[in-house]
Amino acid sequence: MGGGGGGFGREDAAFDGEVGEAICRESQVRGDDSGKSAEGGFLADSSSIAEDYHDFLRELKEPIVQYQVRAVLSVNCELVLLYWPIGRNILNRQQQRGWGAKVIDNLGVDLETALPEMMFADD
Template structure:
C-alpha cells in the first residue's frame, strides 16, 4: 500500500487534515461530556426521589437497601446502584437545589468528583466554587482533592463566577477522566470493560511474561475479581497472590477498588 506521505499533497491538505482531526476530537469530547451530564442528572433524579420519600414517608436504610437490590436486579450492569451510592445521590440532590442540575458546573464533573465535594467541602457555596474551578481548569479528582485540602480557593479568593458558561477542555485531565469513568460505561451498559479490554486480553494472553515482569513469588488468581464491601461492588482488573509476602496484590481497574493496590491476606 502506498504511504500517503510519499504522495504530492495538494495545497490545503495538511491544514484540512489538522482541522478535521481537531473536529473529531472536539465531537468526541462533546459526546462524552453529554453522556456524563446525563448520568449526573440521573443520579440527581434518583436522589431527589429518595429524599422526598425520606421526608414524607420516613424511609430508612432498609428501604434504600431494598431499592438498591431491585434496581440492580433490573440493571445488573450498573454497579453505581449500591445502597451507599444511592445515599450519595440523596445527599447530592439535597445539596444542589438551585435550578436545573444540568445547567450547573457540577453536572460536567465525573461522579467521583461529586462525591469528593460532598465528603470534603462543608458549605454549598464552597462546593459550587470548587466545582466551577474544576471545570474551568480541568482538574482531575486528585487535584481537586488537593485543592480542597489546601483550602486554595479560600486563601486566594479565585473562585470563577462564570461556571455556567464553561466547558470541559478536551486536552485536560478532567476530560480524560470523563472518557474513562466506569460509571459512564456502566450507565451505557458496557460494564466498564470495553476501555481496558485490549490491555487485559494482552496481559492474560501473555501471563508468563506478565508474572516475570512483576517479579518472583507471584501467582495469578484471576481477572475482574469481584469484592463486596459493605454492599458496594468492587472489581479488580487482575488479582495476584505473592507467596513470600502472603498477601494479595492487584492492578487497579476501571471499576475502582478504592486507592489500594495491595490487600493483606
C-alpha cells in the first residue's frame, strides 16, 4: 500500500483532516444524531452500498493495523533500550556494594513514587 492506487502511506499523513473535523463540528452544532443508527453508525440505503465495500473497509483497516504493530514494536524496542542498562547498573551495584535483592524492591517503590506513570514497583 504505498505510492499509488489509493494506498494510505506516510505521504497521505497530511490528509485534509478538515473534512472529519467539519463533520464532527456539524453534528455538535446540530446537537443531534440525525443520520445515525441506534448503534451509532451512519444509516445507508443498502442499495447504495457498493459490492466492494468490504474490500474498501479492509483497505482502510490494513494500514491502521500495520501502524499499530509498528508503534508497539517501536515502543518495545525503546523500553528494552531503557531498561537493559538500568538492570545492568542495578546488578553492578549489587555486586560491587554487596546489596541484596531487597534493593530492587526499594528502588521500584522509590522510582514509582518519583515517576508514578512508569509503574516500577511490583504491586
